[in-house]
Amino acid sequence: xxxxxxxxxxxxxxxxxxxxxxxxxxxxxxxxxxxxxxxxxxxxxxxxxxxxxxxxxxxxxxxxxxxxxxxxxxxxxxxxxxxxxxxxxxxxxxxxxxxxxxxxxxxxxxxxxxxxxxxxxxxxxxxxxxxxxxxxxxxxxxxxxxxxxxxxxxxxxxxxxxxxxxxxxxxxxxxxxxxxxxxxxxxxxxxxxxxxxxxxxxxxxxxxxxxxxxxxxxxxxxxxxxxxxxxxxxxxxxxxxxxxxxxxxxxxxxxxxxxxxxxxxxxxxxxxxxxxxxxxxxxxxxxxxxxxxxxxxxxxxxxxxxxxxxxxxxxxxxxxxxxxxxxxxxxxxxxxxxxxxxxxxxxxxxxxxxxxxxxxxxxxxxxxxxxxxx
Numbered sequence: 615x616x617x618x619x620x621x622x623x624x625x626x627x628x629x630x631x632x633x634x635x636x637x638x639x640x641x642x643x644x645x646x647x648x649x650x651x652x653x654x655x656x657x658x659x660x661x662x663x664x665x666x667x668x669x670x671x672x673x674x675x676x677x678x679x680x681x682x683x684x685x686x687x688x689x690x691x692x693x694x695x696x697x698x699x700x701x702x703x704x705x706x707x708x709x710x711x712x713x714x715x716x717x718x719x720x721x722x723x724x725x726x727x728x729x730x731x732x733x734x735x736x737x738x739x740x741x742x743x744x745x746x747x748x749x750x751x752x753x754x755x756x757x758x759x760x761x762x763x764x765x766x767x768x769x770x771x772x773x774x775x776x777x778x779x780x781x782x783x784x785x786x787x788x789x790x791x792x793x794x795x796x797x798x799x800x801x802x803x804x805x806x807x808x809x810x811x812x813x814x815x816x817x818x819x820x821x822x823x824x825x826x827x828x829x830x831x832x833x834x835x836x837x838x839x840x841x842x843x844x845x846x847x848x849x850x851x852x853x854x855x856x857x858x859x860x861x862x863x864x865x866x867x868x869x870x871x872x873x874x875x876x877x878x879x880x881x882x883x884x885x886x887x888x889x890x891x892x893x894x895x896x897x898x899x900x901x902x903x904x905x906x907x908x909x910x911x912x913x914x915x916x917x918x919x920x921x922x923x924x925x926x927x928x929x930x931x932x933x934x935x936x937x938x939x940x941x942x943x944x945x946x947x948x949x950x951x952x953x954x955x956x957x958x959x960x961x962x963x964x965x966x967x968x969x970x971x972x973x974x975x976x977x978x979x980x981x982x983x984x985x986x987x988x
Contacts, residue, residue: 629662630655633735641775649742654688656735667730671723673742681741685725690733701726773803773836783836784955786829807832828953835955845958846942849904853921853940856906857928863909867933877936878971884930889980892926893917904958921964923977928966941967941974 638650657666673680685697703724727736775781783791783803791803809832828835839845870887871880895917906925912918918926924940931938942961952960965976 627658629659630657630666632656636772638772641773641779643778645779647744649744651738651740651742653738654735657730657732660732663730663732666736667727669725669727669736669738671725671740673721673723679743680723681743683723683738683740685727685736685738687727687730688735688737689729690731695728697725697727701728772805775801775803779838781836781838782955783834784953785832785834787832788834803836805834827951835953835957837955837957839956839958842952842956845956845961849940849942849958852905853925856908857925857932857940858909859929859933860909862913863929864933866913867930870930871934877934878973880934881931881936881968881971881973881975884927884934884936885975885977886980888923888927888930888977891916892923892977894923894978895919920976920978924964924966927975927977931966931968936968937970938966938968941965 633654633656634652635654636650636652639647640650641647655666657663669685671680671683687695687697689695703726705722705724725738730736773781781803785791785805788805788807791805794802794804796802839848867884871883874880875883892912893916904921906921907918909926909929912922912926921940928938928940941964942958943963943965944961945963963976965974967974
């Protein structure tokens with residue numbers, strides 16, 4: 615007998631179960647790649663019905679499009695019910711006032727699975743070709759797995775890659791990769807993850823009481839960046855040409871800093887002008903969107919994302935003889951450390967650093983003062 619008022623603690627029971635989630639990435643020597651995605655998940659409780667009946671797929675249209683998309687509900691009795699075209703909603707994120715997607719080529723495809731009930735499964739497979747590398751010739755992919763779900767047939771992540779990529783990889787809480795040669799010039803890495811007994815995520819309160827670590831959950835990282843200096847250098851190669859000092863930039867810098875002043879005063883004038891006059895829009899650092907736009911486009915549209923703001927600031931400062939550089943940072947709430955394997959996806963924001971003033975500025979925030987590094 616339990617004392618009066620004490621409830622029986624029931625064992626944790628997840629509301630859904632993954633039968634299969636397989637990601638296969640075929641990588642070329644220039645960093646372009648094709649991803650094959652296969653997914654099957656079963657509803658175990660009514661609380662999961664809404665979440666599993668709808669699925670969003672996001673992709674960058676300018677760098678490829680989804681191919682061979684197959685989606686259906688598999689009823690508990692084995693009957694297949696395909697997702698009809700009427701249950702597919704595509705959202706395009708265009709530029710200002712309906713202009714072409716100059717500041718976001720991101721598309722979202724929402725699938726509504728029909729006739730989903732407890733005991734049914736939702737099934738999805740697709741190809742996602744990436745026709746241009748995010749950073750030319752360089753690759754990083756990361757995949758975090760959630761221990762709060764039962765995984766029956768396993769999640770696997772495979773990479774078929776040209777030997778010349780010199781890939782480094784690290785897996786946390788997952789068995790080491792099976793590495794095999796595929797033909798004369800390709801190599802395959804295969805990870806398999808199974809979780810027969812799901813963990814109750816509410817019991818792991820320590821994850822929410824301290825900084826999250828990449829090694830807390832099953833995670834795979836793979837990259838051919840040598841180090842984080844290489845990440846910064848790769849971004850600089852792509853970004854620096856866009857910060858060129860043109861005649862238009864020279865004239866605008868003179869107008870903004872009219873009246874002269876010290877180097878710091880002129881830098882603050884540039885920062886305040888860009889922060890006030892250039893609206894914030896678009897993706898900062900996401901797949902397919904690593905290179906800043908040219909300053910003419912930014913000024914014509916009077917908008918830009920973080921790297922566009924930083925590029926315009928860098929060009930205007932250079933026109934005034936003030937040296938600056940762009941700095942990659944993580945402005946997220948959980949990004950307190952870098953993955954062990956170097957990657958540019960660890961960063962989601964770009965600001966400027968002025969060595970002569972030992973100061974940082976972020977022109978996407980109009981009320982943030984220019985701050986010294988110390």
